[in-house]
Amino acid sequence: MPKKPPDAAPAHKRRPRYPGTNPRAFHLKYKELNPGQYASEVRKILASGKTPAGMHLPIMVDEVLRCLAPAAGDVAVDCTLGGGGHARAILERVRPGGRLIGLDVDPLELPRTEAHLRAAGFGPECFAARQGNFAGLAQALAAEGVTSADIVIADLGVSSMQLDNPDRGFSYKGVGPLDMRMNPSRGEPASALIARMSDAQLARVLDENADEPHALLIAGLLKQQPLTTTQAAERVVRVGLTGARPAMSKADVKMSIRRTFQALRIAVNDEFAVLDALLRSLPRCLSPGGRVAIITFHSGEDRRVKKAFQAGYREGVYSDVADEVIRATKAETFANRRASSAKLRWAVRARD
Numbered sequence: 104m105p106k107k108p109p110d111a112a113p114a115h116k117r118r119p120r121y122p123g124t125n126p127r128a129f130h131l132k133y134k135e136l137n138p139g140q141y142a143s144e145v146r147k148i149l150a151s152g153k154t155p156a157g158m159h160l161p162i163m164v165d166e167v168l169r170c171l172a173p174a175a176g177d178v179a180v181d182c183t184l185g186g187g188g189h190a191r192a193i194l195e196r197v198r199p200g201g202r203l204i205g206l207d208v209d210p211l212e213l214p215r216t217e218a219h220l221r222a223a224g225f226g227p228e229c230f231a232a233r234q235g236n237f238a239g240l241a242q243a244l245a246a247e248g249v250t251s252a253d254i255v256i257a258d259l260g261v262s263s264m265q266l267d268n269p270d271r272g273f274s275y276k277g278v279g280p281l282d283m284r285m286n287p288s289r290g291e292p293a294s295a296l297i298a299r300m301s302d303a304q305l306a307r308v309l310d311e312n313a314d315e316p317h318a319l320l321i322a323g324l325l326k327q328q329p330l331t332t333t334q335a336a337e338r339v340v341r342v343g344l345t346g347a348r349p350a351m352s353k354a355d356v357k358m359s360i361r362r363t364f365q366a367l368r369i370a371v372n373d374e375f376a377v378l379d380a381l382l383r384s385l386p387r388c389l390s391p392g393g394r395v396a397i398i399t400f401h402s403g404e405d406r407r408v409k410k411a412f413q414a415g416y417r418e419g420v421y422s423d424v425a426d427e428v429i430r431a432t433k434a435e436t437f438a439n440r441r442a443s444s445a446k447l448r449w450a451v452r453a454r455d
């Protein structure tokens with residue numbers, strides 16, 4: 104057999120063959136999960152206006168930087184580190200002399216993001232990754248020996264890594280447990296929440312968290328049988344809604360399913376209560392002149408941020424706040440569909 108010359112490039116290694124029929128495992132299904140090896144696939148997917156599986160594209164980075172104006176020496180906190188896109192852009196601007204504390208409630212993705220940012224050259228002198236809920240922002244700062252921050256960013260909701268991984272149970276695109284916990288070691292999964300709640304309580308969750316017009320009907324459907332997978336929950340709502348409301352279009356049924364999943368996720372992670380806690384703690388966590396930017400993805404969140412900033416402005420806590428919500432450009436929305444529902448608001452802490 105001819106020998107390979109010693110300086111030849113290593114032979115191309117095939118991806119392990121998919122061993123079964125159905126369902127296909129997440130890590131075998133998408134080449135883009137290994138972007139180093141499949142860079143051209145990743146480029147093709149991005150050019151088509153889709154987000155590669157497992158890759159989070161940070162939203163409105165330029166707009167966020169304009170609001171936060173990070174400068175060398177600033178102390179910054181990213182309350183929702185996610186894949187580290189916003190954090191990286193801020194870190195590049197607060198050096199030399201500045202630092203960023205990255206918080207995320209997710210213990211599974213946090214070490215990966217920390218490793219990426221370390222590999223990109225951000226050492227412990229300027230970057231710390233900490234697992235925690237931003238509801239405890241003041242305590243997280245105290246634990247780092249920081250009294251207040253010059254910059255705070257929160258980019259709410261879930262990351263593409265969380266959404267695209269069926270094992271996390273956020274999406275019905277793959278088969279996965281009906282879980283939806285951002286921190287899988289705390290609280291109850293969505294399946295347990297549905298089982299514990301009455302029809303009326305569940306309907307209230309769907310109505311209050313996602314303005315779902317068919318809340319009572321969907322609550323009844325979800326309670327008909329124990330549900331353990333995301334796909335079972337999707338099917339129950341789709342089939343039940345189509346049967347009970349034959350005039351509904353497929354697109355409207357799809358919207359109701361999306362709102363149902365959103366409402367359940369908000370309830371499982373207590374998202375409104377933790378956002379309220381963050382908004383309450385911001386005035387004492389920001390330095391005089393400090394800037395905060397918050398990106399929200401639905402009206403329930405945006406309303407809370409708007410009200411808290413406006414109330415702070417009236418009380419003199421903030422010297423300036425966003426008059427209008429900032430939206431992603433058309434070009435960004437085309438390149439990243441998740442940007443289409445994003446709304447950015449900002450505020451500046453008064454100098455007392």
Ligand SMILES: C[S@@+](CC[C@H](N)C(=O)[O-])C[C@H]1O[C@@H](n2cnc3c(N)ncnc32)[C@H](O)[C@@H]1O
Nearest residue numbers: 161183185186187188189207208209236237258
């Ligand atoms: C939209 S992603 C953030 C993406 C990030 N800005 C980036 O550029 O990659 C939202 C992240 O916030 C985290 N998260 C959501 N709620 C949280 C909370 N209450 N406390 C801390 N992290 C939270 C999620 O686990 C997720 O990783």
